[in-house]
Amino acid sequence: MNLQKRRELFDRLREINPNPTTELEYSSPFELLIAVMLSxxxxxxxxxxATKHLFPLAPTPQAMLDLGETRVRELISSIGLFNTKAKNVMATCEILLRDHQGEVPRDREALxxxxxxxxxTANVVLNTAFGEPTMAVDTHIFRVANRTGLAPGRTPLAVEKSLLKRVPAEFLKDAHHWxxxxxxxxxxxxxxxxxxxxxxxxxxxKTKTSAP
Structure with a gap:
């Protein structure tokens, strides 16, 4: 897909959705981090x-630790892998308090x-919470990038690197969400x-579907 088509692609996606964002509900970088971990x-x-009930009780790392792993596990028990996720949430909160003054770091390595x-997850947080032009390649983005010819690649990392090179700069901040x-x-x-x-x-x- 040449540059002209790439620009046209994102122009159209922007036209139907000028201000795209994540569908995860959050009110702070910390809540976004936890939501993405749980997702x-x-x-x-x-x-x-799950977070509709969790976040009012634990909107900060300290509040999450005070709530305790057992209660956190109960509140997220409807989500897959909730046992492991509860442990990771608690361990993450401890590190945020110990090493980052309770704040979510704006640094890939630290995340x-x-x-x-x-x-x-780090890419989602950097992009959505801090406005960094990153590309979090999940199964949806991997599929779209390969199907359309926008940024073909055999691995998520290959697609990520290709998208960062091929998405015109003016669209890069919102491209992940589109x-x-x-x-x-x-x-x-x-x-x-x-x-x-x-x-x-x-x-x-090549095998586009037709209208019924």
């Missing part, structure tokens, strides 16, 4: 249902040093909704 192998809807935080939402609601895994896709004519996917 591994879980839906945003499921995470929001990835937190239990339960990998590259994708692509994930497009993959979640239009360019779905099993049956992409090609007839209602605003970038259909730019996409290189």
């Amino acid at each position: 591994a192998q879980a839906t945003d809807v499921g995470v929001n249902k 990835e040093a937190l239990p339960g935080v990998g590259r994708k 692509l994930i939402l497009h993959g979640r609601y239009v360019c779905k895994a099993r049956t992409p909704n090609c007839p209602h896709c605003v970038i259909r004519d730019l996409c290189r996917y």
Whole structure:
């Protein structure tokens, strides 16, 4: 996909959604960090249902530790891998208080040093909480980047690096959100909704679906 098509692709996505953001509900960088940690192998809807009860009780690292791992585990028990996630949340809160004055660090290396935080989670936090032009490649973005020909790659890291090079600078801050939402609601895994896709004519996917 050449530069002209890439610009057109993001122009169209921006036109239908000028201010994209995560569907996770949060009110601080700390709450976003915890929500993204909980979202591994879980839906945003499921995470929001749990954090609706968790965050009012524990909006800070200290409050989370005061709440205790048992109570945290109970509150997130509807989410997959909740036992491991509860342990990671508590360990992360301890590190935030010990090493970062209770604040979420605006640094990739420091973020990835937190239990339960990998590259994708760090990218989401850096982009969504701090406005950094990062690209958190999940299954949706990986699929859209490869299907459309925007930034083909065999691994999430390869796609991430390709997107950072190929997405025009003016779109880079919001590109992560546009692509994930497009993959979640239009360019779905099993049956992409090609007839209602605003970038259909730019996409290189060979087996586009037709209107019923």
